Amino acid sequence: MAMTLNDDQNMLRDSARDFMASEAPVTHFRKFRDMGCKDGFSHGLWKQFAEMGFTGILIPEAEGGMGMGQIEAGIVLEEIGRNLSPSPFLTTSVAAVEALKLADKAMRDRWFPGILAGETVIGIAIEEGVKHRPEKIACVAERSGNGFKLTGQKQFVVQGASSDMLIVAARTAGAAGETDGLTLFAIDKDAAGLSMEAARLVDSAMAAHVKLEGVQVDADAVIGEVDGGWAVLSKMLDAGRVGAAAEMVGVGTGAMDMTFDYLKTRKQFDRVIGEFQALQHRAAHLYGEMEGARSIVLKAQSLMDEGHAKAELYVAAAKAKAGLACNLAVREGVQMHGGIGMTDEYDIGLYMKRDRGLNEFFGDAYYHADRVATMNGY
Amino acid sequence: MSDLETFRAEARAWLEENCPAEMRTPAKGDEDVCWGGRNFVFQSESQKLWLERCMAKGYTVPDWPKAYGGAGLSPQETKVLRQEMAKLGCRSPLNSFGIWMLGPALLKFGTEEQKVHYMGQIARGEIRWCQGYSEPGSGSDLVSMQTFGEDKGDHWVVNGQKIWTSYADKADWIFCLVRTDKTNKYQGISFLLFDMETPGVTTKPIKLISGNSPFCETFFDNVVVPKHQIVGELNRGWDVAKYLLGHEREMISGMGGDGGVTSIGAAMKAVLSEEPVLRAQMALFDVENLTFRAHGERFMDEWKTGKAHPAYSNLMKYVGTELNKKRNELVMSIGGTQALEWESERSNGGSKARNWLRTKANSIEGGTSEVMLNVVSKRILEMPGA
Numbered sequence: 001m002a003m004t005l006n007d008d009q010n011m012l013r014d015s016a017r018d019f020m021a022s023e024a025p026v027t028h029f030r031k032f033r034d035m036g037c038k039d040g041f042s043h044g045l046w047k048q049f050a051e052m053g054f055t056g057i058l059i060p061e062a063e064g065g066m067g068m069g070q071i072e073a074g075i076v077l078e079e080i081g082r083n084l085s086p087s088p089f090l091t092t093s094v095a096a097v098e099a100l101k102l103a104d105k106a107m108r109d110r111w112f113p114g115i116l117a118g119e120t121v122i123g124i125a126i127e128e129g130v131k132h133r134p135e136k137i138a139c140v141a142e143r144s145g146n147g148f149k150l151t152g153q154k155q156f157v158v159q160g161a162s163s164d165m166l167i168v169a170a171r172t173a174g175a176a177g178e179t180d181g182l183t184l185f186a187i188d189k190d191a192a193g194l195s196m197e198a199a200r201l202v203d204s205a206m207a208a209h210v211k212l213e214g215v216q217v218d219a220d221a222v223i224g225e226v227d228g229g230w231a232v233l234s235k236m237l238d239a240g241r242v243g244a245a246a247e248m249v250g251v252g253t254g255a256m257d258m259t260f261d262y263l264k265t266r267k268q269f270d271r272v273i274g275e276f277q278a279l280q281h282r283a284a285h286l287y288g289e290m291e292g293a294r295s296i297v298l299k300a301q302s303l304m305d306e307g308h309a310k311a312e313l314y315v316a317a318a319k320a321k322a323g324l325a326c327n328l329a330v331r332e333g334v335q336m337h338g339g340i341g342m343t344d345e346y347d348i349g350l351y352m353k354r355d356r357g358l359n360e361f362f363g364d365a366y367y368h369a370d371r372v373a374t375m376n377g378y
Numbered sequence: 379m380s381d382l383e384t385f386r387a388e389a390r391a392w393l394e395e396n397c398p399a400e401m402r403t404p405a406k407g408d409e410d411v412c413w414g415g416r417n418f419v420f421q422s423e424s425q426k427l428w429l430e431r432c433m434a435k436g437y438t439v440p441d442w443p444k445a446y447g448g449a450g451l452s453p454q455e456t457k458v459l460r461q462e463m464a465k466l467g468c469r470s471p472l473n474s475f476g477i478w479m480l481g482p483a484l485l486k487f488g489t490e491e492q493k494v495h496y497m498g499q500i501a502r503g504e505i506r507w508c509q510g511y512s513e514p515g516s517g518s519d520l521v522s523m524q525t526f527g528e529d530k531g532d533h534w535v536v537n538g539q540k541i542w543t544s545y546a547d548k549a550d551w552i553f554c555l556v557r558t559d560k561t562n563k564y565q566g567i568s569f570l571l572f573d574m575e576t577p578g579v580t581t582k583p584i585k586l587i588s589g590n591s592p593f594c595e596t597f598f599d600n601v602v603v604p605k606h607q608i609v610g611e612l613n614r615g616w617d618v619a620k621y622l623l624g625h626e627r628e629m630i631s632g633m634g635g636d637g638g639v640t641s642i643g644a645a646m647k648a649v650l651s652e653e654p655v656l657r658a659q660m661a662l663f664d665v666e667n668l669t670f671r672a673h674g675e676r677f678m679d680e681w682k683t684g685k686a687h688p689a690y691s692n693l694m695k696y697v698g699t700e701l702n703k704k705r706n707e708l709v710m711s712i713g714g715t716q717a718l719e720w721e722s723e724r725s726n727g728g729s730k731a732r733n734w735l736r737t738k739a740n741s742i743e744g745g746t747s748e749v750m751l752n753v754v755s756k757r758i759l760e761m762p763g764a
Contacts, residue, residue: 003676004683260759275763280755281748287759288697292669299672317668324665365665366658372668373661377644378651 001302003295005071012072016079019052024085026347032086033204039162040206041086049087050118058097058239063108064116069305070239074246074297081250084347084354086205088121088159090247090361095240096122099167099184102232103223107186111165123163124240125154125187125210126233132363134169134233135179139212141170147218148172150185150193153211156360160208161198164189167236168212173227182229184236185221192216203353237362238315242304244361245297245315245322251358252290252326255333255351259283262337279336286332293318293325313375316368323358323365330355385455390462396431398424402467412472415506416550429503432471439477439501442485446493447501453682475544476500476507480553483622487569487610496571508574509626510540510554510596511619518749520555521563521616525598527556527570534558534570536578536601542743546581546594549574556603559613569615571607578602588735589720589728624691626744639671642705646712656711663708670701689757696750699740706734 059065114120139152174181193215196208224232263274300318303311330352334341442448516523525538559566578601583591650657680686719725741747
């Protein structure tokens with residue numbers, strides 16, 4: 001396909017841009033941060049997302065959604081990133097929906113209506129250590145009665161304590177380090193033996209430390225195949241990764257635009273600092289990095305939507321590149337703002353914090369560059 | 379089937395029928411590249427046949443109008459043709475500065491007569507062109523150039539010196555910036571075409587750090603150029619030059635290295651597996667390389683549909699040439715002491731070291747990286763200042 005947005009996609013972008021700018025701009029984020037909101041997002045805004053059709057953007061039309069692809073989800077995420085709009089969109093409407101699309105009908109019927117209505121939030125419980133290592137999952141699910149009993153712990157479950165259901169990856173066979181033997185489970189928030197400790201993160205998002213102490217589930221809690229969870233997990237993670245990459249394109253672009261505006265207005269030595277070549281060259285270089293990130297993210301999204309064999313490689317490259325470029329944008333942003341960039345009152349620091357969170361989400365740039373090397377045969 | 383898919387099938391069938399097997403293998407070196415021109419010696423019958431067949435079909439310059447030797451393909455059809463050629467591994471039938479640079483400028487600024495005559499010659503590979511821009515005192519500050527053409531009624535008499543003229547010693551004609559008004563800096567330059575065999579034209583190859591001499595000094599001593607050999611208006615050659623530089627930057631950025639999306643890492647696995655930091659550098663390079671390819675694809679799609687910023691090729695030139703330098707630094711590091719060899723047969727005449735040194739010019743020729751960043755900053759980002 002052509003590497004440009006079509007008319008429908010441009011229309012979606014315009015409406016997502018208007019919506020985020022008017023309903024969920026940075027002032028909205030600040031308001032919820034400053035009130036110490038325990039969810040880290042507004043349920044009212046999540047309802048509005050549903051009214052716009054965003055929450056079901058990846059849910060098939062036959063099941064009440066918009067039946068769109070990663071490009072369209074990414075268009076919404078870029079605007080979320082640009083405005084730092086807090087929402088469960090990335091975890092619930094992108095990652096969780098991609099996993100649930102591979103679940104049986106009964107489970108889809110149970111969860112899709114709530115997502116479509118903007119009432120349901122789903123947490124992704126994958127990580128067990130401080131860095132993303134999905135194949136190292138050690139959380140155990142043993143056969144028990146009509147189903148399974150889960151024991152283990154999970155970390156960095158974004159919005160976990162606000163979730164109605166957690167998608168938990170656990171080991172039903174094999175040993176940590178093996179991709180075979182994993183199984184994904186949908187676990188209700190009220191399940192006995194499940195406990196969560198919510199923690200606030202640097203970007204004001206809430207993430208939970210989760211304990212599973214003999215959590216009993218029926219066999220119908222399994223998403224996909226028993227022992228064959230890696231396929232579902234990979235699909236879910238790649239959707240989450242390319243989604244986080246798209247959001248970082250938004251965060252980086254937002255930080256960059258704010259910084260360029262500042263260079264054009266701030267005066268020192270009797271002239272606007274944007275006249276200085278030392279800053280101009282860094283600005284132009286940053287622009288090139290963000291343009292590159294935008295391109296590889298679009299490429300990865302379109303390959304995923306085509307079901308292309310190279311999609312996995314491009315998603316890894318896109319997550320890595322978007323992470324590197326967005327990180328450069330926020331670092332240059334703070335530096336070029338000078339002292340005011342260090343203040344809480346000014347927005348640029350909020351972009352720096354959001355970038356840090358998104359860089360860690362489902363694997364950082366180094367993790368994904370390593371995967372690119374492995375997939376490229378060295 | 380859409381029109382474009384019908385075209386794809388036809389193009390594929392034509393290529394399969396007409397591209398000789400030998401022309402579907404990678405070129406082994408620069409001597410395998412067909413540059414055309416009066417003095418070109420074909421390396422094989424297949425090379426000659428491939429050129430002739432493409433010429434007859436208009437495929438040496440597929441997107442040029444039929445009247446000027448092209449096939450009149452749309453941008454989309456041209457892209458499809460290139461994709462099909464890449465799939466079959468077809469070599470380019472003809473490379474030339476005429477195709478990449480002069481042709482597009484003629485199409486925009488030339489008279490009908492010039493288009494038919496010069497573009498036709500380029501399409502048929504009859505004339506090999508070189509470009510006379512830089513002067514010893516005018517590199518990045520090109521507009522300060524002083525080569526002067528004195529008005530003698532029906533002709534100019536040109537005196538001066540150009541430098542960094544690519545393959546001037548092999549070229550048949552030159553497109554050259556000549557000052558025709560000393561009182562006006564920007565609007566005192568004309569874009570002239572003349573035969574390198576004209577009395578008074580001499581060339582002297584410049585030996586580079588790579589040991590090769592792709593560039594020349596070019597001297598003009600009372601060179602007579604008839605008035606009809608001007609492109610565009612008198613004293614408005616800078617407009618033509620700027621337009622053409624855009625194409626040059628696009629061309630250089632398109633090269634961005636020779637590797638496409640295929641990683642060079644796999645072939646170097648033995649070394650990389652024992653050098654974790656080098657492997658990490660290679661991995662990050664691969665991320666940048668995949669990014670650049672996607673960026674180039676997006677740029678071309680936006681360029682063809684008129685959505686790209688007119689100065690965007692400057693950005694691609696910057697990113698692509700810096701990437702290619704990085705690639706060659708890695709090739710040298712991975713190659714280790716073997717890559718240091720300068721002459722041996724096993725090193726293919728020191729090709730790694732020579733290529734590495736050659737790439738250092740990428741970010742100098744056709745506008746330095748620093749000038750590219752100036753242009754991006756001022757024209758795209760609209761930063762203030764002169």
